[in-house]
Amino acid sequence: MYGDLGIKLVQHAKRTQNLAHLPPYQAELVRAVTREVRDLNKDVDDLLEPFQGSFDPAEDQAVAYTLLVNHISMRRNKRCLLAYHRTRTDKLEELVWNGADVIDLSGQQVRDGGASGSKGVASGDGSTSSLSPQEEDYVRQYGDLLAAYKGQWTDIDLTGSLEPPRDLFIDVRVLKDAGEIQTEYGAITLTKNSQFYVRQGDVERLIAQGYLQKLS
Structure with missing residues (x-):
């Protein structure tokens, strides 16, 4: 029935709103909905072709009703x-503002899903990312735009948390190598499985990006 595939997309979007990550892009479903729109539009053209631009709905009500249903279905x-797509875009922008490495996380999500055999994580088309190519390009450009915007206020972290920290210093564990970083109290080298007692403001971004884990 017309519209059933579109409803599936909306259901995917609704689930996305309640997830911390972005699920795989439903490329096949998007293509199927797009094909349905094209097929409906072709049906409309075929119905109107015999009238040569002189169609009168009052005289051909059956055709008029068919056209109405097709137009409503397309819309x-x-x-x-x-x-x-708006839901996924909003989620991408939220992740970028939170300082997450979206492209790296999307690739890691697919790799983890493939290793565990989890259904619904891999997109089923052999993709190595849960993002579409267009979404990856959008994330890069949006990240560049955000960096340029933040560059106007170098003394303020616009993407930082709005909640004041409970503790100025926290214990963190390194989840993956991040190299050497500069902190207010000097340089430290972040190697996997090492632990540090650091100023929270110096590592908030690394925590958001998944390099560090805050220990309670």
Whole structure:
């Protein structure tokens, strides 16, 4: 039935809103909905072709009703496509603002899903990322735009947490090698499985990016 595939996209979008990560892009489903819109549009053209631009809905009500249903179905599918992509875009922007390495996380998510055999994590098309190529390009450009915007206020971290920290210094564990970083009290080298007692403001971004884990 027309619109069923679009509803599936909306359901995916609704689930995305409640997740901390971004699930795999539903490329096949998006293509199927797009094909349905094109097929409906072709049906409309075929119905109107015999009238040569002189169609009168009052005289051909059956055709008029068919055209109305097709137009409504096309509009519904387009709205579903827009809602799905808008939800994913909002999630991508949120992750970028939080300082997460979105492209690295999306690739890690697919690798972890493939290793565990988890359903719903891999996109099923052999992709090495849960993002579409267009989304990866969008993330890069949005990140560059955000960096340029933040560069106007070098003394303020616009992407930092709005909640004041409970403790100025925290214990952290290194989850993956991050190399040497400069802190207010000197340089430290972050090697996997090492632990440090550091100023929270110096490592907030690394925690958000998944390099460090805050220990309670």
